Amino acid sequence: HAVLKAMDEVPREEFVEAGTRDEAYEDVALPIACGQTISQPFVVAYMTEQLQLRPHHRVLEIGTGSGYQAAVLSHLAAEVVTVDPFRTLADRARLRFKRLARDNVEVLTADGFDLPDQVGHFDRIIVTAAMEEVPAPLQDRLSRDGLLLAPVGPQTGVQVLRRIRHRGSEFVTEDLLEVRFVPALKGIARQL
């Protein structure tokens, strides 16, 4: 099973805070720097599975956080670009990818609501922070037959994991399951 094998290859203990290392292999979300969280392993597995990755895919992740999800993706796709507006998180994730030789991951200190044009298009987009709506400019970064996965809903409470497929000239939407993510923040400073 490709997804579980990829998760097996990423040491989650390297992505959690020193104080929670003994919980690194429990199926729970854990707090990380900047008031954020590393997702629950079940949710990482489920979302990765639902992305239907192929080895040639170029993938965008919105919400680097610890870098754990991106590291898992890097075992299943050709190239991963992951963005987070918190410099502290982006810098730490970059160090982890270097230490673990994940050479096909690029970390950008950037806002997922305002991506630099030059990042281009992606076969797969995974959003790991809750959005009230999937912004059209983000959806437009999908290649043909591309697939986007995002937790959509209010900042507090239950959100739904939505999958959007770019088919021909239209976007086909499907709701998968209820999830709970930290909110995607708008307009926050990059030097935090």
Ligand code: SAH
């Ligand atoms: N995928 C991460 C967990 C993400 S937690 C992991 O594997 O550890 C949600 C992340 O989204 C946080 O790191 C937060 O800083 C980031 N985030 C919040 N607002 C964002 C935005 N506007 N653009 C990109 N990332 C954002």
